[in-house]
Amino acid sequence: NxxxxxxxxxxxxxxxxxxxxxxxxxxxxxxxxxxxxxxxxxxxxxxxxxxxxNDPELCYFLDQPDQDKCLLTIAKSTQDYLICQELSTALNRDVCRAKVAELAEDPKICDKIGYDMIKQSCKEKVLSS
Structure with a gap:
C-alpha cells in the first residue's frame, strides 16, 4: 500500500x-x-x-559528518564540482573536487583545488586515466 x-x-x-x-x-x-x-x-x-x-538540498537535514558524506556522494554521481563548495571544511571541499575531476576526467576542476598536494595528485590521476 x-x-x-x-x-x-x-x-x-x-x-x-x-x-x-x-x-x-x-x-x-x-x-x-x-x-x-x-x-x-x-x-x-x-x-x-x-x-x-541526487538532491543536495536534502543533505542539509543531516548533521555532520553525514551531511558532508551525502553532498560528496551526490557531487560524485552528478559529476558536479560546485556541490563540493557546500562541504564543511576546505580539506573536504578539495578532496571532493579531486574525486569529481577524476570521475569527469576534467583536469580543469583540479585547478579549483587550494591544497597543492591534492591539486598535484588530482592532475596526475586525471591525466593518467
Missing part, C-alpha cells in the same frame, strides 16, 4: 516509524521522512532519498 495516511493509523511508535521509513524510500518521498520520530532513522531516510534523487 502506498497510502501515506496508513502509517498515521499505527499507534506503536516503532512500527509507525518503520511504516513512514518504508513508504518514504519506496516513493522517494522526503516529506514522509519528516514524520519519523527516531533521529537516526530519520537521518538515514533523508540521506537515502537525497542520494536517490
Amino acid at each position: 502506498n497510502n501515506p495516511t496508513i502509517c498515521a493509523e499505527i499507534e506503536d511508535s516503532y512500527w509507525k516509524n518503520n511504516c513512514n521509513f518504508q513508504l518514504a524510500i519506496k516513493n522517494n518521498a522526503d516529506s514522509q521522512c519528516s514524520l519519523i520520530t527516531k533521529a537516526e532513522q530519520k537521518s538515514t531516510c533523508f540521506q537515502k532519498i537525497a542520494v536517490a534523487k
Whole structure:
C-alpha cells in the first residue's frame, strides 16, 4: 500500500516509524521522512532519498559528518564540482573536487583545488586515466 495516511493509523511508535521509513524510500518521498520520530532513522531516510534523487538540498537535514558524506556522494554521481563548495571544511571541499575531476576526467576542476598536494595528485590521476 502506498497510502501515506496508513502509517498515521499505527499507534506503536516503532512500527509507525518503520511504516513512514518504508513508504518514504519506496516513493522517494522526503516529506514522509519528516514524520519519523527516531533521529537516526530519520537521518538515514533523508540521506537515502537525497542520494536517490541526487538532491543536495536534502543533505542539509543531516548533521555532520553525514551531511558532508551525502553532498560528496551526490557531487560524485552528478559529476558536479560546485556541490563540493557546500562541504564543511576546505580539506573536504578539495578532496571532493579531486574525486569529481577524476570521475569527469576534467583536469580543469583540479585547478579549483587550494591544497597543492591534492591539486598535484588530482592532475596526475586525471591525466593518467
